[in-house]
Amino acid sequence: MAPARAALTALSQRLFPAPSVFRSKLSPSLWAGVTSDSTKTLQRVLQDNHNKWHVYFNEEGFHNHASHHVLATWALGANAQLIQAAYKSNEQREAFKSPEPITKDNFYAHLGDDKYYNSYMEFFRRALEQQGISSVLEEYFFAQEANFPNDGHDSRLMLNRLMDSLYHPMIHIGYGLEFGLPGMLVEGLAQAAIHQALWPAMTPPSLWAEGSPVKSSEYSSGQHIFDILADMAIDSNFARIVNPDPESMAILYHTYFDHQVAVLAYAKRWVVDTASTADVQKKLEELVWLVTLIYGVGGWKRDAGFEADFFYMHLVTSSLFLSSYVNHLSAASLKKLLESYCTFALMWWVARGRPPLDIAGFFATDIPTSSQMSAVSSDALTFDAATSTAAPPNPWLPIINSTLIHPDNHIAKLQRALAHYSTVYGERAAGQEDFARTKLIGAEKLDGSLFIRVAALSAEKLGRVAEGEKASDWYRDGFYHTA
Structure with missing residues (x-):
């Protein structure tokens, strides 16, 4: 295997390990039917989806639901054949390289622009490795700086973007949290960054009022x-x-x-x-x-x-x-x-x-x-x-x-x-x-x-x-x- 391909495979495996389920009363249990074979198939299609496809399957911004579909069916006990069939049934759009990398300096400059999806993914992959998911969520989505810096005179609306378009970014990140999948977290965080915040009044500056x-x-x-x-x-x-x-x-x-x-x-x-x-x-x-x-x-x-x-x-x-x-x-x-x-x-x-x-x-x-x-x-x-x-x-x-x-x-x-x-x-x-x-x-x-x-x-x-x-x-x- 060529070194570049081997490195990509190793990265994909780190991003999509076998799912782990946090046990609590309010978190769903797995249904009977999950096997080693179904789990390996799940990992393979999640890695393929991550490497090949954009999070929007068309130019209108319709969401790629492949990962949601296969994770839900896997958790309900689907066999490997069904998981593969579910993955193939989803229409997709090829991933493409972003115009430039996303860094701390330009993080807020390209919000809402789906051309930067891949760069936001790479940014959040590094951030997760360095900080962990809790710190990333706090800094980039819930902090006042990420929403209403400058005393509310500027708006970045990252929490709003998390909820945008019928909660799709929140769902995607939620799968990553539920199953311990860094790849889903990376995709979901990047997806939130390229959403539009179309209902801005739903997350008002008062949420960040000092001393709230x-x-x-x-x-x-x-x-x-x-x-x-x-x-x-x-x-x-x-x-x-x-x-x-x-x-x-x-x-x-x-x-x-x-x-x-x-x-x-x-x-x-x-x-x-x-x-x-x-x-x-x-x-x-x-x-x-x-x-x-x-x-x-x-x-x-x-x-x-x-x-x-x-x-x-x-x-x-x-x-x-x-x-x-x-x-x-x-x-x-x-x-x-x-x-x-x-x-x-x-x-x-x-x-x-x-x-x-x-x-x-x-x-x-x-x-x-x-x-x-x-x-x-x-x-x-x-x-x-x-x-x-x-x-x-x-x-x-x-x-x-x-x-x-x-x-x-x-x-x-x-x-x-x-x-x-x-x-x-x-x-x-x-x-x-x-x-x-x-x-x-x-x-x-x-x-x-x-x-x-x-x-x-x-x-x-x-x-x-x-x-x-x-x-x-x-x-x-x-x-x-x-x-």
Whole structure:
């Protein structure tokens, strides 16, 4: 092997070792099925993706999801053949050399310019080797210098870039944190640097106000996110958001400009006390229910069924990685991350039309969580002699089977997140006081079946391909009023 190629191979192996999983209640466990062969295939395709392809697969800035797809399927127990097939199914754009290197001196000069992706990767690779991920995140994304230097008269907005474009940079870095993969960290950090910060008001200078406490005195324990949702749901300012051109994404920017001040005011009522581990865990749980309600219940109507919204889906998939940041950030930076994440989630709810959340109707409706199995032995415990069928003993198993072989590169991320939330929160019974005492209409009906219900609706809408159904696509029209 030529020396240059050998050096590249050695570097790739350092960047993408076998994944290691940090064990905590809020971090997902691996599903049964992971093997040495599947792990080696995963490493090989991650290295290939890193060396060959740009993080955007086209000139419009659409994201390369290959690494997300293969990591999610690997973690769900996919075999080596499926991991390879998932990698090949993703459209890509060849990587290219940047116009010049990125250094400390010009780091902020090329933000938002995807031509500098490779140079930002090399910059962050060296920074990670010298500083480690916690120090890099603090210096380049959470420090005031990285966001609003010169007393706020200049803006670099690195935290905003981390959240930009449906949290894609945050997700990418999150995979690196969850699985201990330096290569994913390098790619994700560089991806954040080339994002645009299109909703700048969502991370205001006040986050870096001198002496800003980790714990807020205005809301000593913070308002429950359901109380904030309830107030936003009846706010007439959001009542009739009209999209004049369904073929254009301009509505996302119109709603941002029209409603940024109001959304930010609501978001400021949600406060995280990061000096308290218990409050961090509580607020992480609130975010899980928030994003699942927006995607699952917000996408459902009693008479119209379910629409699996492409944009709201990203709220669920991104939320899975918040817990991976907890052990890598200072209390002050973790507060900025979680509160900014919530702000963006509320803005997305409004930007897509703020659909109503009919919780009572959703839970009063019989939502089949699985289809019937055929060719079941009459010895089976759940065998139905009248139909010669039986319900799947675990409704998650057929959902995950279809997920693993589905051609879409987002569905595995979604179902992995929902399955994990079902594991952590699935035992919750309806009527518990912390939900019932909030102002959100129907909150007393919420129970842990939310996650399997939403997963089943998503599987049905996208196509249960393992059961012979055709693959379908995400809903992109939004929930706007007609003019």
